[in-house]
Amino acid sequence: MVDDRKLAVLRAIVEDYVSTNEPVGSKALAERHNLGVSPATIRNDMAVLEEQGYIAQPHTSAGRVPTDKGYRLFVDRLSQVKPLSGAERRAIESFLAGAVDLDDVVMRTVRLLAQLTRQVAVVQYPTISNSKVRHVELVPLNEHRLMFVLITNTGRVEQRVVELQEVIDDNRVAHLRAVLNACLDGCGLASVPDMVADLPERLPAEDRPVAATILSVLLESLVDRHDEKIVFAGAANLAGADFTVGLRDVLEALEEQVVLMRLLGETSDLSALTVRIGSENPYTGLQGTSIVAAGYGSGGKQLARLGVLGPTRMDYPVTMGAVRAVARYVSQILAAS
Amino acid sequence: MVDDRKLAVLRAIVEDYVSTNEPVGSKALAERHNLGVSPATIRNDMAVLEEQGYIAQPHTSAGRVPTDKGYRLFVDRLSQVKPLSGAERRAIESFLAGAVDLDDVVMRTVRLLAQLTRQVAVVQYPTISNSKVRHVELVPLNEHRLMFVLITNTGRVEQRVVELQEVIDDNRVAHLRAVLNACLDGCGLASVPDMVADLPERLPAEDRPVAATILSVLLESLVDRHDEKIVFAGAANLAGADFTVGLRDVLEALEEQVVLMRLLGETSDLSALTVRIGSENPYTGLQGTSIVAAGYGSGGKQLARLGVLGPTRMDYPVTMGAVRAVARYVSQILAAS
DNA sequence: CTTGGCACTCGGGAACACCGAGTGCCAGAC
DNA sequence: GTCTGGCACTCGGTGTTCCCGAGTGCCAAG
Numbered sequence: 001m002v003d004d005r006k007l008a009v010l011r012a013i014v015e016d017y018v019s020t021n022e023p024v025g026s027k028a029l030a031e032r033h034n035l036g037v038s039p040a041t042i043r044n045d046m047a048v049l050e051e052q053g054y055i056a057q058p059h060t061s062a063g064r065v066p067t068d069k070g071y072r073l074f075v076d077r078l079s080q081v082k083p084l085s086g087a088e089r090r091a092i093e094s095f096l097a098g099a100v101d102l103d104d105v106v107m108r109t110v111r112l113l114a115q116l117t118r119q120v121a122v123v124q125y126p127t128i129s130n131s132k133v134r135h136v137e138l139v140p141l142n143e144h145r146l147m148f149v150l151i152t153n154t155g156r157v158e159q160r161v162v163e164l165q166e167v168i169d170d171n172r173v174a175h176l177r178a179v180l181n182a183c184l185d186g187c188g189l190a191s192v193p194d195m196v197a198d199l200p201e202r203l204p205a206e207d208r209p210v211a212a213t214i215l216s217v218l219l220e221s222l223v224d225r226h227d228e229k230i231v232f233a234g235a236a237n238l239a240g241a242d243f244t245v246g247l248r249d250v251l252e253a254l255e256e257q258v259v260l261m262r263l264l265g266e267t268s269d270l271s272a273l274t275v276r277i278g279s280e281n282p283y284t285g286l287q288g289t290s291i292v293a294a295g296y297g298s299g300g301k302q303l304a305r306l307g308v309l310g311p312t313r314m315d316y317p318v319t320m321g322a323v324r325a326v327a328r329y330v331s332q333i334l335a336a337s
Numbered sequence: 338m339v340d341d342r343k344l345a346v347l348r349a350i351v352e353d354y355v356s357t358n359e360p361v362g363s364k365a366l367a368e369r370h371n372l373g374v375s376p377a378t379i380r381n382d383m384a385v386l387e388e389q390g391y392i393a394q395p396h397t398s399a400g401r402v403p404t405d406k407g408y409r410l411f412v413d414r415l416s417q418v419k420p421l422s423g424a425e426r427r428a429i430e431s432f433l434a435g436a437v438d439l440d441d442v443v444m445r446t447v448r449l450l451a452q453l454t455r456q457v458a459v460v461q462y463p464t465i466s467n468s469k470v471r472h473v474e475l476v477p478l479n480e481h482r483l484m485f486v487l488i489t490n491t492g493r494v495e496q497r498v499v500e501l502q503e504v505i506d507d508n509r510v511a512h513l514r515a516v517l518n519a520c521l522d523g524c525g526l527a528s529v530p531d532m533v534a535d536l537p538e539r540l541p542a543e544d545r546p547v548a549a550t551i552l553s554v555l556l557e558s559l560v561d562r563h564d565e566k567i568v569f570a571g572a573a574n575l576a577g578a579d580f581t582v583g584l585r586d587v588l589e590a591l592e593e594q595v596v597l598m599r600l601l602g603e604t605s606d607l608s609a610l611t612v613r614i615g616s617e618n619p620y621t622g623l624q625g626t627s628i629v630a631a632g633y634g635s636g637g638k639q640l641a642r643l644g645v646l647g648p649t650r651m652d653y654p655v656t657m658g659a660v661r662a663v664a665r666y667v668s669q670i671l672a673a674s
Numbered sequence: 675c676t677t678g679g680c681a682c683t684c685g686g687g688a689a690c691a692c693c694g695a696g697t698g699c700c701a702g703a704c
Numbered sequence: 705g706t707c708t709g710g711c712a713c714t715c716g717g718t719g720t721t722c723c724c725g726a727g728t729g730c731c732a733a734g
Contacts, residue, residue: 023696025695025696025697026696026697027695027696028695028696037707037708038707038708038709039696039708039709040707040708040709040710041706041707041708043696043697043698044698044706044707046697047697047698057696057697058716059714059715059716060696060697060713060714060715060716061694061695061696061697061713061714061715061716062695062696062697062715062716063695063696063697100497101496101497101498134476134478135476135478135484137474137476137486139471139472139474139488141471141472147472147488149474149486149488149494151476151484151486151496155496155498157486157494157496159438159488159492159494160437160438161438161492233592234592235572235588235591235592236585236588236589236591236592238588239583239584239585239588240585246576247576247584248573248576248577251572251573251575251576252573254572254573255570255571255572255573360727362726362727362728363727363728364726364727365726365727374676374677375676375677375678376677376678376727377676377677377678377679378675378676378677380727380728380729381675381676381729383728384728384729394727394728395685396683396684396685397682397683397684397685397727397728398682398683398684398685398725398726398727398728399684399685399726399727399728400726400727400728675734676733676734677732677733677734678731678732678733678734679730679731679732679733680729680730680731681728681729681730682727682728682729682730683726683727683728683729684725684726684727684728685724685725685726686723686724686725687722687723687724688721688722688723688724689720689721689722689723690719690720690721690722691718691719691720691721692717692718692719692720693716693717693718693719694715694716694717695714695715695716696713696714696715697712697713697714697715698711698712698713698714699710699711699712699713700709700710700711701708701709701710702707702708702709702710703706703707703708703709704705704706704707704708
């Protein structure tokens with residue numbers, strides 16, 4: 001039985017605990033929020049909430065602290081995403097507008113998010129498999145080597161050096177380049193393997209070995225980048241917050257691309273604002289932390305995700321507002337470029 | 338007056354303090370190292386060393402701790418760089434050998450160094466101004482836009498999107514590309530501005546506005562990257578070590594490209610192994626840390642620097658050995674590619 | 675110059691008492 | 705039935721005191 005007042009009490013507990021970082025007691029609650037009832041009544045409610053697992057006592061005779069389950073209820077039913085102030089929105093806009101290329105967009109985004117939320121920001125590079133080929137370039141470096149550059153419509157550039165078995169002159173390179181571009185231009189990266197499967201047969205016999213070498217490198221570069229690149233910033237913000245779990249574990253997780261990847265990405269719905277609270281998180285070592293993430297991408301299609309990581313005890317409405325806003329602005333920027 | 342025995346005492350103090358992280362007293366010294374004299378004698382020596390500023394007492398009636406000046410003397414005169422073990426060398430080699438491009442080399446290097454030294458590793462991307470142009474590519478994106486790509490001999494790729502005022506067809510792009518490459522191929526980046534200064538005049542009048550736009554972007558991309566890119570890894574290693582100064586300051590410094598840059602780069606001699614100890618370091622907030630850095634680069638020429646940052650109380654011989662070894666191997670890898 | 679002896683210092687840990695915020699429970703009021 | 709004031713109880717955190725021992729400086733003798 002969870003009536004309205006109990007929910008109000010839970011909300012008050014979460015809010016107070018988030019702002020003070022100290023277990024909150026019945027008396028303080030009655031004073032700071034006008035719930036219209038006495039501390040004793042609140043105590044009764046708290047006893048019920050505790051029994052149901054929404055709050056807990058660090059030890060007897062201390063105030064209550066929200067549990068992960070309590071935060072979850074708070075996020076789901078008791079709070080609203082808090083929109084940013086006008087000044088903040090303008091700051092985001094002007095800060096992101098100055099970006100010169102994709103790297104720059106990502107770097108600015110992650111810093112912005114870290115600064116805005118005063119927490120650790122994490123940004124995944126746009127997933128290559130959702131992008132399309134905009135151009136393929138072959139650049140001869142010397143007789144036996146050429147550099148292969150793949151440019152996608154998200155502005156991403158993949159480069160590889162290809163070692164060739166035989167000498168190849170500029171004309172043949174130009175021809176290969178033309179064939180490749182004709183074949184791949186505008187084609188989704190996911191379908192590249194299909195498109196190039198029969199390509200060698202359509203070339204003069206002499207060019208086939210070279211083409212095969214290049215294609216293998218091309219395909220490899222696609223697979224390779226399946227381990228998506230992820231960057232983070234704002235680690236300094238961890239220093240202030242004291243984690244129940246060691247700071248070391250958190251820092252280690254942050255440097256593990258794979259872990260970060262799954263933190264952001266392991267969700268079915270890319271577009272929604274997802275919140276993962278404390279133990280909902282699959283990784284030990286990140287038990288005391290929550291993740292707020294959102295998808296972003298150009299043209300309505302979600303390409304990748306970004307988010308922040310902070311202590312479970314975070315201001316969810318504000319954090320969610322910041323993440324959502326940044327995701328939207330980045331999407332705009334990407335769509336425009 | 339610093340006789341040999343006093344130096345031996347200082348060395349013993351540094352070694353013991355580094356390994357135990359506790360102020361070291363005269364008795365312990367006499368036991369652990371066979372200096373052939375009694376604790377009382379050592380006390381006298383210690384009193385002299387303290388007076389000269391090489392060691393200090395955290396408080397009366399505690400052991401001695403090396404000062405920055407003491408570490409400096411130790412590094413300069415009392416220790417030798419410790420070579421890596423064969424196993425470590427092989428590990429480095431095989432780990433770096435798998436790199437596919439410049440980004441990958443840098444990323445692997447920084448991780449390797451962090452793991453090897455158990456400290457924070459910092460790697461600067463090869464300085465573009467020491468590189469040469471290998472190829473310039475212009476890729477039409479649509480009628481009003483083209484992507485400009487600059488490839489250097491260090492494998493670095495700079496890309497910019499150029500917005501044009503007028504429609505430009507493929508033939509004119511091809512022509513421009515040819516002219517640009519003819520003019521710039523093999524030319525050092527530093528001399529690019531000179532080389533292109535009179536280029537517009539050598540083109541047909543109709544192409545001049547377009548060329549000017551492209552060139553301005555080109556020049557800007559050179560200047561822009563003067564704020565060199567720097568990456569770090571191993572922040573988790575900071576969690577263990579307790580700094581006299583706050584961990585937060587260190588993390589903040591690490592995320593400030595400019596600060597890192599100067600930490601690594603502010604030295605005249607690129608090739609030497611440089612060590613900056615505690616307060617020798619210009620930045621408050623990094624007082625309790627030391628930096629060990631070395632230059633690296635392909636073909637005997639130093640292109641950039643790499644190093645590690647750790648508590649002043651670090652094992653200098655081992656750290657220096659690791660930094661030197663990694664710098665050498667990276668140079669080899671770069672030279673080969 | 676080195677050494678053993680000796681008195682002195684002082685940080686850090688253990689033991690202890692105390693305070694007060696906070697709780698649970700109960701009887702009475704609305 | 706629900707709320708409220710009262711009351712006894714708990715217990716973490718803080719401040720105090722005390723003591724120990726590592727370490728020192730100094731001095732006189734070898």
